[in-house]
Amino acid sequence: MEYEDIGQSREWEDIEYINKGWSDDKKYKIKTRENEELLLKISDIGQFAKKKKEFEIIKDLEEKKILMPKAVDIGVCNNDQSIYSLYTWIKGEDAAEEISKFSEEEQYKLGVNAGRYLKEIHSVNAPKSIEDWESRFNRKIDKKIENYKKCGVVLKDEKKILEYINKNRVLLKNRPQCLQHGDYHIGNMIITPERKLGIIDFNRYDYGDPWEEFNRIVWSAEVSPEFASGYINGYFDDDVPELFFKLLLLYICSNEISSVYWAQSFGEKEMNVMIKQVDNVMEWYDQCDSYIPKWYHK
Incomplete structure (x- = not known):
């Protein structure tokens, strides 16, 4: 072996x-x-x-x-x-599968812990030699849009998504950069027998804007809106800046268009999952007319 x-x-x-x-x-x-x-x-x-x-x-x-x-x-x-x-090895069960067994209050508290853990990860600075975030992420956006347009799938809210992305690129200017887990969502977390939250799978680590790390919160919100709300509030210690929500929607929109062509290589079932997720996101954000998702609460 x-x-x-x-x-x-x-x-x-x-x-x-x-x-x-x-x-x-x-x-x-x-x-x-x-x-x-x-x-x-x-x-x-x-x-x-x-x-x-x-x-x-x-x-x-x-x-x-x-x-x-x-x-x-x-x-x-x-x-x-x-x-x-x-x-x-951390003993426990997949958080995404276990969290529904907890009360809404407990789900929220687990989310708060997830936010506090992420804040600790983000306390590690990015290398000083790293390219500025505005240039890096704009290049990523351009590539994602190019690949999306080539893939042949047309999202029903494509116009709204692309308009929001292009209108809000200006928000990328002067963003700080730090260590990122790289795939931070409830699917990469476990709940221990002591009912504590553990974080796993750091193999996609990267450096970038700390707030970009929230782009996968859609996976958490689909499973537990309470967890997702606690996650945001825990990270910001209950003082969430308005700019965060505007940038978060930019990062989510960017992620959603790339998820469509990514899912193509995995077949129709995975593609349908991603299209359904895009529909959920658009419903949460009123087709990008609101930048605070409907599931969020303080």
Whole structure:
């Protein structure tokens, strides 16, 4: 097996393959002879620099007040064809599946914790050499619009979406940049047996505008509007600036048009999921005539 030449594998008693998620990593749940549980990730050796950086980021975040896996070990395996990384395992269930079992008040409180965790992640500054956000994200927007127009799918609210994007590009000027989790939503969170929220899957880490990180809040709002509201309020300590909502809608609109052509390669079922999500977003925002979603409350 690809992990047999990892030195400590001799101490592993049980190895369970994890068949979920969108990552190219192969993931395994490990149980050692000492009854310790670990997460093993196996990646192609070409990902060495990226995976090493991910490991270092998680290591650095250990001093923050975040319930998340801790970095244990990293190295080369599979006759130098792969890189492995080992993390502690957080016991719990998928938050997206479990949260409906909680009261609305509890869902809101879990969202508040998600917002506070994200604030901790965003306290890590981006490298000083990074390109300014306005230039970076405008280039992303241009590429997303180009790809959307090529894909052949026409959203019924296309005009409203593109108008909002182009009208609000000016908001990108002078935005700060920081570390981003990269895929921060309820689908990458777990709820522990102690009913606490844990954050997982940092493999899409990036640097950018901290508020762009909220672009995937649509996934959270579809599952639990209470969680999504708490998430925003927790991040801003109940003092949410108006500019945030305007920028958030810009980032969500940008994400929605890219999700359409992204879903094409996964087939009709995934495409229908994304089109339904776009319809939900447009309903929440009155076809972009409002920049505060209907589900949000203070």
